Amino acid sequence: MVWNNKLHIMSGQYTIDEKNHERQYLLAKNLQPLTQRALQHIKLPQNIKVLDVACGMGETTRLLAKHFNGADITGADIDGVLVQTAKTITAQSGDNINFITADATQLPFEDNTFDVVFSRYLLMHVPSPLTILLEMKRVCKPGGIVFAQEPDINSSGSHPHSWAYDKVKEYFNALFIDGLIGRKLPAYFKQAGLHNLQYHADIAFEVHTNDLRRMYTLTAEALEGALLAKKLSTKEEHTAWVNELRRVENDADAVHLTHPVIAVWGTK
Numbered sequence: 001m002v003w004n005n006k007l008h009i010m011s012g013q014y015t016i017d018e019k020n021h022e023r024q025y026l027l028a029k030n031l032q033p034l035t036q037r038a039l040q041h042i043k044l045p046q047n048i049k050v051l052d053v054a055c056g057m058g059e060t061t062r063l064l065a066k067h068f069n070g071a072d073i074t075g076a077d078i079d080g081v082l083v084q085t086a087k088t089i090t091a092q093s094g095d096n097i098n099f100i101t102a103d104a105t106q107l108p109f110e111d112n113t114f115d116v117v118f119s120r121y122l123l124m125h126v127p128s129p130l131t132i133l134l135e136m137k138r139v140c141k142p143g144g145i146v147f148a149q150e151p152d153i154n155s156s157g158s159h160p161h162s163w164a165y166d167k168v169k170e171y172f173n174a175l176f177i178d179g180l181i182g183r184k185l186p187a188y189f190k191q192a193g194l195h196n197l198q199y200h201a202d203i204a205f206e207v208h209t210n211d212l213r214r215m216y217t218l219t220a221e222a223l224e225g226a227l228l229a230k231k232l233s234t235k236e237e238h239t240a241w242v243n244e245l246r247r248v249e250n251d252a253d254a255v256h257l258t259h260p261v262i263a264v265w266g267t268k
């Protein structure tokens with residue numbers, strides 16, 4: 001697989017410069033168990049229609065296809081390059097999924113189309129999460145489920161302690177529109193008029209592997225432009241941060257405890 005693309009998160013507030021797709025792949029791989037554990041609470045009959053909003057490379061969409069076996073699945077993302085990558089990977093995986101390029105604030109679907117409308121790691125990047133939740137609710141059928149899973153970046157740490165993970169928390173909260181959106185999801189869901197709210201809070205703890213720590217190194221690299229543009233870091237400080245993250249990534253004895261990841265879902 002060729003990892004070579006530039007991803008622009010379309011928030012207007014910051015740009016993640018993806019030097020390669022490995023970061024998105026590792027993000028999805030590290031989040032998959034947390035999403036699976038949240039989805040285990042949701043049991044629906046077969047032959048339902050499911051929409052994955054901001055599907056990226058389709059990692060979540062393929063997970064949904066496995067969880068809702070036999071369902072009619074659509075993935076939508078604003079980035080046409082990612083949608084094309086999602087199509088290519090999915091053609092190899094054999095899953096039967098439709099992908100389209102679409103903006104989550106104006107989904108090109110009729111009212112009341114889907115039984116489940118899912119999103120992960122989208123609302124933290126957008127100026128108006130409520131606008132998107134209302135749009136997700138609009139395309140959801142009455143009695144259907146709207147689902148969002150987002151981080152709450154209130155902590156990030158390793159053992160032995162590294163200052164680089166203190167910076168992860170500081171920089172992420174300075175750059176992302178709302179790094180603490182996880183705890184706010186129930187309030188947004190209530191504002192959107194969704195009912196029967198349920199939730200699953202989870203955390204990733206990495207002991208034997210270094211996928212999670214590698215993801216942080218790659219994310220730090222990808223944030224260089226944004227950090228320098230906002231004068232949150234000098235070039236030298238950024239290089240020192242990435243080098244320290246890489247040192248921890250390659251320390252076989254280091255363990256990493258990430259921040260909470262919170263899923264909330266409710267009924268239309």
Ligand SMILES: C[S@@+](CC[C@H](N)C(=O)[O-])C[C@H]1O[C@@H](n2cnc3c(N)ncnc32)[C@H](O)[C@@H]1O
Pocket residue numbers: 008009010011027028031053054055056057059060076077078079082102103104105119120121122125126
């Ligand atoms: C961090 S990625 C998450 C991808 C995927 N949901 C996952 O969890 O693996 C955020 C995604 O949101 C997409 N995105 C940002 N703003 C969007 C919008 N207004 N409409 C649709 N997609 C958007 C980006 O293109 C990117 O693919």
